Every structure is written in C-alpha cells, then in structure tokens.
Amino acid sequence: MFESLQAPAADPIFAVNACFRADMSPRKLDLCVGVYRDDHGSTPVMRAVRDAENVLAHRSGSKAYLGLSGNDTFNTAISGLVLGDLAAVDNLTTIQTIAGTGALRILFELVHLANPGSTVWLSDPAYANHAPVARAAGLSVARYEYLNDSGQADPDLVACQLRNARRGDVMLLQASGHNPSGADMTMDLWRSLAEVVSETGAVPLVDAAYLGLGDSLETDAAGLRYMACHAETMMIAVSCSKTFGLYRDRTGAAMVLGPRPATIRPALQQIARSLYSMPPDHGATIVAEIMGSADLFQSWEEELAAMRQRIRTNRESLALALQEVTQTDHYDRIQQHKGMFSMLPLTPAQMLQLRTDHSIYGTDDGRVNIAGIRTNEIHRIAESIHQVTRL
Numbered sequence: 001m002f003e004s005l006q007a008p009a010a011d012p013i014f015a016v017n018a019c020f021r022a023d024m025s026p027r028k029l030d031l032c033v034g035v036y037r038d039d040h041g042s043t044p045v046m047r048a049v050r051d052a053e054n055v056l057a058h059r060s061g062s063k064a065y066l067g068l069s070g071n072d073t074f075n076t077a078i079s080g081l082v083l084g085d086l087a088a089v090d091n092l093t094t095i096q097t098i099a100g101t102g103a104l105r106i107l108f109e110l111v112h113l114a115n116p117g118s119t120v121w122l123s124d125p126a127y128a129n130h131a132p133v134a135r136a137a138g139l140s141v142a143r144y145e146y147l148n149d150s151g152q153a154d155p156d157l158v159a160c161q162l163r164n165a166r167r168g169d170v171m172l173l174q175a176s177g178h179n180p181s182g183a184d185m186t187m188d189l190w191r192s193l194a195e196v197v198s199e200t201g202a203v204p205l206v207d208a209a210y211l212g213l214g215d216s217l218e219t220d221a222a223g224l225r226y227m228a229c230h231a232e233t234m235m236i237a238v239s240c241s242k243t244f245g246l247y248r249d250r251t252g253a254a255m256v257l258g259p260r261p262a263t264i265r266p267a268l269q270q271i272a273r274s275l276y277s278m279p280p281d282h283g284a285t286i287v288a289e290i291m292g293s294a295d296l297f298q299s300w301e302e303e304l305a306a307m308r309q310r311i312r313t314n315r316e317s318l319a320l321a322l323q324e325v326t327q328t329d330h331y332d333r334i335q336q337h338k339g340m341f342s343m344l345p346l347t348p349a350q351m352l353q354l355r356t357d358h359s360i361y362g363t364d365d366g367r368v369n370i371a372g373i374r375t376n377e378i379h380r381i382a383e384s385i386h387q388v389t390r391l
C-alpha cells in the first residue's frame with residue numbers, strides 16, 4: 001500500500017527546531033518557534049484562562065456533542081472581538097474551527113467548492129503554512145512581493161501586483177503582526193487594497209493570528225475592520241493560539257461576511273463534517289467564559305497588554321543594542337515592526353552561522369521571534385549578529 005509513498009520535505013521551522021534540540025550548548029537560544037515567552041523563558045497559561053478553567057471545573061456541564069459550528073457563544077464573542085460593533089455588521093457567518101490553521105483550511109475549501117480555478121495570492125514572504133494549506137484544498141498559489149529594502153510593507157508594490165488578481169481569486173492579507181516579517185500594512189495600504197478588491201472582484205481573506213500583540217486590540221484590527229466595511233465579500237481566519245495563549249487547545253474561528261449567508265453556513269458545516277465533524281470545545285468555552293465576564297475580560301486584557309509591552313521593550317532594546325555594536329541604523333526596522341516576529345536583514349548563510357557559531361536559532365529567511373528573547377540575552381544576540389555580518 002505505502003511502498004511508493006515519499007516522505008515530505010521537512011518544514012523549515014521544524015528542521016531548525018530539530019537542530020536546536022540536538023545542540024548541547026548551555027547557551028543555545030531558540031528564536032525559531034512562534035510562541036510568546038516571558039522573561040524566564042516560559043510560556044505561561046494566562047491568568048484569565050486559568051481562572052476560567054477553575055470556574056468551568058466547578059460547573060456541572062456535559063461533554064455531549066455540540067453542533068457542527070461548535071460553541072455559538074464563542075462564535076458571537078470572537079466575532080465581536082474581531083469586528084467590533086456587531087450591530088453594524090450584516091451577513092456574517094462564523095463557525096468555530098480547529099485553531100487558525102483549521103479556519104484557513106475550511107475557508108480555502110469553501111473557495112474551492114465555489115470557484116475551483118481560484119488562485120490564492122500570498123505575500124512573499126508569507127507564513128510558511130499558507131501555501132501548503134491552500135494547495136491541500138486544491139487551490140493554486142501566486143505571490144506578491146511584500147517588502148521594500150528597509151524591511152517594511154511596500155504600499156505601491158503590493159497594490160500594483162494585486163491588481164493582477166482576477167475576479168474570484170483570494171487575496172490573503174495578515175491583520176497584524178505579519179508572520180514572518182513583522183512589517184504591517186499601513187491604513188493607507190488597507191484603503192488602497194479595498195479599492196483593488198472592488199476593481200478586481202478578488203476576495204480578501206484576512207488571517208488574524210496576532211491581534212493584541214502589536215499596538216492594541218483596536219489598532220491591530222483597524223485595517224481588517226476597514227476592509228469589512230468596504231468589501232462586498234470577505235473571509236477572516238481567527239486564531240486564539242497567541243492572543244489567548246491557547247496554542248494546544250486548538251481554538252479559532254472562520255468567518256465569512258457577504259451575501260448568501262443561508263448557503264454559506266451549511267457549506268462551511270458540510271466541509272467541517274467531512275474533515276473532522278466538530279471542533280474541540282475546551283478552548284472555545286474558556287474564551288466564551290472570559291469574554292462573558294467583566295472581571296476575566298479585564299484580567300485578560302491587562303495580561304495581553306503586558307505581553308505586548310514586553311515585546312515592544314525587547315524590540316527597542318535589541319534595536320538599540322544593534323545600533324551600539326554596529327554603529328549603524330541598519331536594524332532600526334526591528335523597533336518599527338509589530339507582533340512577535342521580525343526578519344533580520346541577514347543571508348541564509350549568516351543565519352546558519354548564527355546557529356553553528358553562536359547557538360542562536362532563527363530560520364534561514366532571517367525570521368526571529370522577538371517575543372522569545374530574555375532581557376539578559378539581548379546584548380549577546382546583538383554581538384553575535386554583528387560578528388556574522390562583518391565577515
């Protein structure tokens with residue numbers, strides 16, 4: 001049966017991770033894996049999540065099946081968090097999914113069902129799993145160059161390339177904390193892309209995986225909300241992995257805004273049924289509990305703000321340390337970037353050397369997890385970057 005099966009190529013992130021695990025140096029630093037870490041190097045369960053779990057542990061409940069859309073209280077709560085005032089939103093369909101990846105897959109499947117010839121336009125660089133998930137749903141992929149020479153989203157370049165999208169194509173955009181670059185779209189770029197959407201008939205799919213880890217929940221969602229007010233049809237893939245720290249509880253949502261909700265919901269449910277039937281409940285119930293309690297919500301918002309502030313401080317300190325050791329402003333982009341990641345302007349060979357000579361692990365494209373750095377490591381990281389780039 002499986003004689004002709006070929007092992008797939010290793011995912012670049014998992015491959016670097018394997019090298020990290022094999023490295024015996026006590027000084028090794030993992031800046032590769034995309035999780036938030038505190039200054040002790042751990043990824044804590046958020047206080048509000050723990051408190052919500054306590055409440056749930058004492059409530060008599062049931063583990064009987066929910067419907068194919070998952071937890072509807074969660075669906076309403078997460079829709080409000082992402083879109084703001086739901087009273088102003090028409091024609092919204094939301095279903096709970098297996099985290100952000102599940103939302104992406106289900107939405108790509110929906111596109112394939114409606115328009116099998118659709119092409120998904122991905123930023124270059126893009127989140128490493130965007131193309132595999134789109135292709136697994138049978139869609140083809142095209143790329144638009146995203147960054148200028150200073151490592152920021154280039155508005156003219158992005159809008160100009162996306163004008164080549166055709167009616168029914170998908171324009172994949174990231175709401176905030178662009179993975180891998182950290183370079184977010186400005187509001188001006190969101191506005192021009194709303195025009196490109198209406199000129200071309202392409203449909204925006206906004207991947208919202210880092211809300212609240214950039215500037216604020218409201219600011220991080222502003223571009224997405226602008227698009228929601230202007231696009232006739234739009235899709236959103238939401239991940240609660242980072243924003244609620246629920247990584248392994250696999251919590252997320254797929255949303256579709258636009259005409260024909262009476263067809264969209266059963267279509268989404270049918271796709272979910274054929275893939276996994278119903279999503280896991282635990283994470284969604286926790287989010288619903290947090291969003292439904294003023295105290296838990298406040299505790300969650302405060303902790304999220306503290307996480308965001310730690311990332312900002314790391315950005316400022318690393319950019320400053322690099323200014324000092326290199327005597328250039330070459331790395332100032334790190335301070336302007338948002339969310340967990342930045343891409344260092346290093347070659348794959350220099351990133352390899354960072355790993356082999358300094359036990360500092362980022363991916364070949366230069367991506368490092370700024371949210372994974374401890375304060376006392378900043379100077380060593382800056383020195384090591386300087387050493388591998390001045391040879």
Ligand SMILES: Cc1ncc(COP(=O)(O)O)c(C=O)c1O
Nearest residue numbers: 034099100101127179209239241
């Ligand atoms: C941009 C982006 N989208 C989606 C995801 C998927 O997240 P998850 O499936 O863990 O919720 C990630 C995870 O790193 C991501 O960076």
